[in-house]
Amino acid sequence: MTSEGRPRRTGGSIENYDVIVIGAGVSGMYALHHLREAGLSVRVYDGASDIGGTWWYNRYPGARVDGPGSPFYGYTFANELMEWEWAETQSEQSAVLEYLEHVADRFDLRRDIQFETWVADARYDEAAQRWTVETSTGVSATAQFLLCAVGALSTPNMPDIPGIDDFAGEVHHTGRWPHEPVSFSNRRVAVIGTGSSGIQSIPEIAREADHVTVLQRTAQYAFPAGNRPITPEEMADARENFDALRELMHANSGGFPFEPRAQRSALDDTPDQRRARYEELWQRGGFKFFLELYSDIAVNEEANATLADFVRDKIREIVHDPATAQKLMPEYFVMTKRPILEDGYYETFNRDNVTLVDLREDPIERFTPTSVVTRSGEHPVDLLVLATGFDAISGSMLRLNPKGRSALSLKHRWNEGFHNYLGLSLAEFPNLFMIHGPGSPGVFYNMPLGAERQINWIAELVRFMRDQGLGAAEPKPERETAWGAEVSAIANATLFPRTDSWWTGANIPGKPRQFSAYLGGALYYQRLADAAAGNYEGFVFEPAAHQEDTEAP
Ligand code: NA7
Numbered sequence: 001m002t003s004e005g006r007p008r009r010t011g012g013s014i015e016n017y018d019v020i021v022i023g024a025g026v027s028g029m030y031a032l033h034h035l036r037e038a039g040l041s042v043r044v045y046d047g048a049s050d051i052g053g054t055w056w057y058n059r060y061p062g063a064r065v066d067g068p069g070s071p072f073y074g075y076t077f078a079n080e081l082m083e084w085e086w087a088e089t090q091s092e093q094s095a096v097l098e099y100l101e102h103v104a105d106r107f108d109l110r111r112d113i114q115f116e117t118w119v120a121d122a123r124y125d126e127a128a129q130r131w132t133v134e135t136s137t138g139v140s141a142t143a144q145f146l147l148c149a150v151g152a153l154s155t156p157n158m159p160d161i162p163g164i165d166d167f168a169g170e171v172h173h174t175g176r177w178p179h180e181p182v183s184f185s186n187r188r189v190a191v192i193g194t195g196s197s198g199i200q201s202i203p204e205i206a207r208e209a210d211h212v213t214v215l216q217r218t219a220q221y222a223f224p225a226g227n228r229p230i231t232p233e234e235m236a237d238a239r240e241n242f243d244a245l246r247e248l249m250h251a252n253s254g255g256f257p258f259e260p261r262a263q264r265s266a267l268d269d270t271p272d273q274r275r276a277r278y279e280e281l282w283q284r285g286g287f288k289f290f291l292e293l294y295s296d297i298a299v300n301e302e303a304n305a306t307l308a309d310f311v312r313d314k315i316r317e318i319v320h321d322p323a324t325a326q327k328l329m330p331e332y333f334v335m336t337k338r339p340i341l342e343d344g345y346y347e348t349f350n351r352d353n354v355t356l357v358d359l360r361e362d363p364i365e366r367f368t369p370t371s372v373v374t375r376s377g378e379h380p381v382d383l384l385v386l387a388t389g390f391d392a393i394s395g396s397m398l399r400l401n402p403k404g405r406s407a408l409s410l411k412h413r414w415n416e417g418f419h420n421y422l423g424l425s426l427a428e429f430p431n432l433f434m435i436h437g438p439g440s441p442g443v444f445y446n447m448p449l450g451a452e453r454q455i456n457w458i459a460e461l462v463r464f465m466r467d468q469g470l471g472a473a474e475p476k477p478e479r480e481t482a483w484g485a486e487v488s489a490i491a492n493a494t495l496f497p498r499t500d501s502w503w504t505g506a507n508i509p510g511k512p513r514q515f516s517a518y519l520g521g522a523l524y525y526q527r528l529a530d531a532a533a534g535n536y537e538g539f540v541f542e543p544a545a546h547q548e549d550t551e552a553p
Contacts, residue, residue, distance in 0.1 A: 019462075022045055023151060026053060027436060052097050058093055061182075063174075068256045069089040081106075082242050088229055120135060126406075146431060150399075154395075171383075189209045192364075211354075213381065214354065215359055222340040222345050253522050261291060266296060287341065319346055327358040338502070405429070427476070436454075444519060470544060473536070
């Protein structure tokens with residue numbers, strides 16, 4: 001590496017780096033650390049006031065890790081980070097943010113991050129083989145590489161409902177929750193959205209509010225979160241065996257330290273055996289429910305129906321009022337929207353201060369300054385919670401809308417689909433890399449580990465380019481086509497693409513419908529390793545336009 005981690009300034013207010021990272025969340029933080037360790041000069045920009053990304057913004061009541069959980073939702077690159085004391089398996093937002101703050105302190109990350117700085121534009125200069133970014137603070141910067149760690153779930157989806165802008169009460173999107181406490185007491189609250197964020201927050205809000213109106217578009221299957229304290233013995237065991245556990249994580253299809261799922265169809269068991277199995281998993285709770293299920297739930301309609309029926313029976317058991325229980329009955333193929341972990345969600349509808357509105361039969365007509373009006377009548381509202389999710393996976397890249405060769409915009413390039421190679425690079429956009437972008441395992445994988453593995457691979461590609469005197473790399477168009485075909489072929493063997501979800505882009509009006517996550521699990525990392533072993537022959541390289549400046553600034 002040539003520039004020894006030091007930025008080079010070329011006069012005026014333009015700053016020059018080897019790598020610009022957009023986003024100081026879990027991925028951007030590791031990118032900064034790893035690329036800086038590799039001797040590159042790195043600058044990170046983030047619109048927020050501090051590190052954390054998702055965990056900085058999603059401060060809504062009840063926000064918790066809703067994957068397999070702590071201590072394995074975290075970085076693996078330094079064993080010393082396993083010394084962190086996790087209190088619970090489903091860590092709450094503040095606990096994850098505290099951990100990330102510890103990482104930022106331990107590796108002195110903040111000195112190379114510019115906060116409250118929104119990247120407004122990013123353009124590729126073909127002659128210079130560099131990216132130029134313009135920011136909201138007026139700082140401009142260039143870098144050979146642009147690493148977009150912009151988040152798979154970070155661009156809020158704001159519903160377009162007549163009159164909503166005239167609503168006079170407080171309005172908060174769960175993904176942009178205020179830092180000051182929000183009081184619900186003595187207030188009538190309406191919540192739009194019953195995805196993970198709605199289902200985590202509604203029980204918490206209902207405990208405090210005068211009244212809660214839940215505005216539900218799609219009834220959901222939600223499973224017991226099974227949150228519990230982590231014992232000192234578990235932490236000691238994880239620390240002692242972390243090297244072996246990391247290997248297990250690398251081999252596992254979801255990036256967690258579990259043995260591979262046993263191959264067994266739900267239809268191989270009798271109804272009684274199946275029910276006993278589901279009941280056992282339900283009682284234990286937690287994300288392992290999904291990992292220890294029969295292996296054909298997400299691929300076989302009949303197998304899928306056995307689990308869907310089980311959950312519907314649970315809802316009928318838990319919810320006292322049969323009409324409310326009926327509105328809560330989900331109908332889509334279970335597991336084909338993001339599985340949801342809950343803690344008292346269905347029970348919440350037994351409270352006197354909670355009303356459920358099924359928007360399919362009673363749609364919202366408009367907001368007034370003091371209420372939401374549905375077909376059946378008016379619901380007074382003091383505070384509105386938008387748990388309406390995100391323009392997911394591709395949305396934040398589209399919002400950034402970088403301009404590649406010949407000023408081609410990403411919006412134009414992705415007009416009909418999210419073409420890319422290996423889920424991290426784009427033809428016509430040399431030297432640009434995405435973390436957790438479409439075509440990668442992204443949200444189907446342990447996201448901190450997935451980021452580490454993508455970033456390690458990108459760092460190796462950068463090293464290869466520097467060693468070979470190469471200045472620009474972009475994938476061959478035919479490799480993008482083949483990659484898109486592989487992503488689709490794996491997805492089409494499942495039931496996932498058949499349901500409207502943010503995985504398919506169906507939650508955003510006008511978005512091309514495309515199931516854009518790579519579902520091949522660990523095979524993805526094999527593909528990355530193969531590409532590196534084959535000297536990146538899926539890429540077109542250009543020699544460096546000019547020698548790197550090896551002088552200190
Ligand atoms: P989700 O899972 O996208 O949930 C959003 C919810 O909002 C979902 O119930 C949507 O219904 C509903 N929604 C969205 N737009 C509207 C409009 N216009 N009207 C009524 N209802 C609407 O987002 P979350 O934040 O809950 O979770 C995102 C991920 O973050 C989560 O999976 C975890 O990984 C963390 P729909 O189902 O689309 O009919």
